[in-house]
Structures are given as C-alpha cells and as structure tokens.
Amino acid sequence: MESSLLIDPLVRQEIEGGAHAAINLCWTCQSCTTECPVNLATNRLNPMKIVRMANFGLIDELISDPSIWYCQSCNRCIQVCPMTVKPVHVINYIRELILQKNLISRDTYQQFNDLLRRFHRVRRYGILTCLKKEKLSLSAEKFNELLNTPITPEEESVLMDFSSELSPSLLKTLNDADTFSCFTCSACSSSCPVFLERPLFEPQSVFRMANLGLTDKLLSSTWIWLCIGCQRCTDNCSQLVKGHATIESLRALAVKEDFVPVSFASQLKEMEKVIYPYLLDEIDKLLGLPLKDTAQKQN
Template sequence: MKPAVILPRALDRKAINQAVRAEINLCYTCGSCAIECPVNRATNRLHPRTLVWMANLGLTDELLSLPDIWFCLACRRCSHVCPMTVKPAMLLAHLRWEAVRRGVVPPPFPARWRELQVGLHEERYRAFSRLLEKEESGKGDGTAMDDPAIPLWKKASVFDGYRTNLTSCFACGECSSACPVCHDRKIFDPLHLFRSALLGDPRSLLESPALWLCIQCQSCSEACSQKVRGHLVIRRLRRLAEEEGVVSAGFLEQWRRQDQRMLVDHVARTEELLQR
C-alpha cells in the first residue's frame, strides 16, 4: 500500500492569507496554541496547530468539513500566546464563515451553534452555583467571611505587582462586547464585575459564580481603551475569594474537573448538531 501524498495547494493558501491576515506562514509548530486552548486541554479534540498547518498546505475543503472548527469557544487564547503572532482564532472564524458561505453547513446552523455556546456558559453558571451551595453548607455559621478592612477596589488595583488600572474604568462596555463568555449579562458580564469591585458589596462579589466563569482569554484587557487589565482584576478577585475562605483548594479542584466534563459534553453536542 502506497503512503498518501499531500500536495500543497498554493492558490488556496494564498487565498486564506489574503482573506484573514492570520500570519499562518509564520507558524513553526511550537505547540503553544494547543497547550493554551481550553477545549483542547479538556478534550484533546481541538488542535489549532494542526489546523494552521492544514491551512498552510491549502487544504481548505478538508478544513471546512472538519467538526473541529466548530469546537472553538472564540476565546483567542491561542492567538494571544503565539510567539510568532500567528492568529489561529482568526483562521477558525474565517473557516466557519466559509463553511456557511459555501453551504457546507445549512443556513440555520450558526444560530443553533450560538445557542450551544450560550447554553454552555449557562450550564457552567448553574454547576458552580450548586457546588458553592454545598461548600457553604459544609462550613456552618462560624466560617462566614468578614468584610475586608481595606476597600476591595484597592485590593483589586494590583495583582502580583502589576497594576490593573481598575479605577480608570468608566463603564463604556468595551469589555462586555469583546468577551466570548458574555452572551447573557445576567450570568456573566465583565463590566458588572469591575464596577462591583469599585462600588459594590465585597461579600456578594467574592461569592459570585461569575468570577469563575471567566476563561482568562484577555479579550476584555485587549479591548479596553482605558488600559484596564480586566483579566488581572478577575484573577485578583479569585485570589481574594480563596484568602477570605469563600472557596477552598479542594473546591476549586472539583470545579476544574466539572468544568472539563462540561467542555467534553459541549464538544459531543456540537458533533451531534453537525450530524443533523
């Protein structure tokens, strides 16, 4: 049996480069994107590096038929981490658009796919809330969190020596518009978290499940014209929640495992939707 031979399609590669400017030709297969991708870490089913190299070979038709391009959460962590400024997330967005344009998926599919994305984060919110209720019921009344002596906004202004510029926020909403998790603002809204850190009740903020829905993609920080480093604000608030005893290390490990299971289920549901 002769080995399969892949013949690069230069014209298709050129068309992709011109369409998205994703710098795919700069990829040297370091694998940073695959390590950073939350879906790949949970499922081993989404390898941005592989998709980038298929695009480099001009395998457009093959890429459009892959379910992998629909597993993406559009968090852009793969693009942020790339040392060569390759933008796999931009490539995947282009491939999804092309799949719709060419009729690889039916016209109603994108709306149903978006509903799946919304449902994933609703499920994550409910799951964390249930875990937190169990955690709080096991503590009893003696471990209630005390209100911080120092205002919360001051504590959230610095994370590991880096200024978060939290006080520069003037509630423009750029962060919410850029956030891939912010589908339903009642469930997760980065702007609400930042304004609550500045003006709200510390207890209710540190006990909010929304703190743990963030996938640390840095989209809020990238979008902010006032240079508020929103992802660092959320990391600082998470650390404060641990320090104040709102959540424990064991609790967070339970959440990590459950979050991974939900991503596995999300990939399975996406495949099922594609097969309809």
C-alpha cells in the same frame, strides 16, 4: 503503496490572505494545543493541527473537520503563541467559508451561536457545584435541562452594602489594572462573549462592584470564574481598564482570602472534562458533522 501530500501554495496563500493569522510563522511548538481549554477537556480540538493543515493548503479537509466548530473563541491560543500565530483566526475564516458555500444554513448557524450562549448556563452550574465542594455528575438529560433553563436576573442580583471597605490587596489589584478609570460605558460588556447570556455575568458590573469594595459577594460568586479570559473587554476599553487582568487578580484574591481552595482552578478543569464532551456532541448533532460529503459535492 507510497502516499504523498501535495502542498497547494495558492490555497495556503488564500487562507493566509483571508484569515490574517500569520500561519507561516508556526514552528509547531504545540503551545496552542496544550493550552486550549476545549482540547484539555476533550482531546478533540487541536489548534496546531488546524494551522498545520492551513499551511499545507488542505482546505477540503479543514472544511470537513468537525473541530472547526468546537472552538469557544477564548483566544487562549493567540495569547500563548510565541510566534504571534492566530489559530482562532484560521478557525473563524474556515467557518465563514463554510457559510459562504451554504454547507450550513444561516439559520443553523444562528442555532449554533445560541447553543454556545446557553452553554454558559451549564458552566455556571458546574462552577456552583465546585463552589459547593460537590462532585459534578451529569447525564445527557441533565445537560439539556440546564441548557434550556434560563437563569433569572433575581438569582444573580446583588444587595448593595456600602459598608464594605477596599482592602489593601484589593486596592492594589484595582490600581494595577486601572479599574478605577472605569466610567461605566459598558463597552466591555458589549464585547464580552459570556455577557451574551446576560443574567449570568456582566463584566462592567464586576468592575463596578470591585470599585465599590463589594468583595465578599464578588469573591464568593460564580462571576469571576465565568470569564473565559478572551481579553475583548480590555481591547475595547477606551479608558484602558484591563478588565481581564482585574478578573484574574480577583481570582487570585479569592484563593488568597480563602473563598476557594488553592486547588480550585484544577477542580474547574476537571469539571470542564465533564461538561465539554456533552457540548461537542450537541454541536455535532446540530450541524450534522462531519460536512465532508457535502463539501466534496460542492467542489
């Protein structure tokens, strides 16, 4: 039997109008999919497929697709798309639609956001393991223990040592990213998704420490590796400090000055292959995914 796919142009227009994602420009190059960190770690989130489904007007299929909830909003798909398509905007639009249809309660949605926030505790543990040159092994029990164990501010406190000096490499890094223009208003921190788990990471403090030359502490810490590169700090800085670029350069400096090996970024990718599947399973459990049956009942 032949099967055919009927494209609904009205639904497609509705998605485009709501999401402002320029989906019609997608030429299916797959850059978003090959760069998505969640997909790299799990093979379970395909932003190109989501954009493709939106272009076909497959709204019911999108609503019931569990991967809509796997996105970490790192904006990487937007940054790499040569056609200025914004896959994550489609994802956020579909999530909003699911909430409007009451397929997921606001309370459950709150718990979902809380889970994403606490997941940064597991990321920190994974990064620390890599910094200690140890191999990460994780069980579901350990994953949950990490999720449920807050990091105390004391664990991440910094002893100020003003004897530090700015090295020429650091000076160049900070000049290139306009980091010295920071006047500590904290707009970067307020917009940072990782800062939601406050004791772990604060972008404004990272920039401040860099400006004060506290490099040894910074370059050996988990902070510069906890950033997910979403660029919200840069977009929200009135002083035009390029926060994400500062952190990227600090990572390069950590490699150059032997705080971490050249292979550190790929070690982190391997570590993410261990931790992300646990997160996605937790999301499935929490939200009762897939939502298909409920979605069809609603229509």
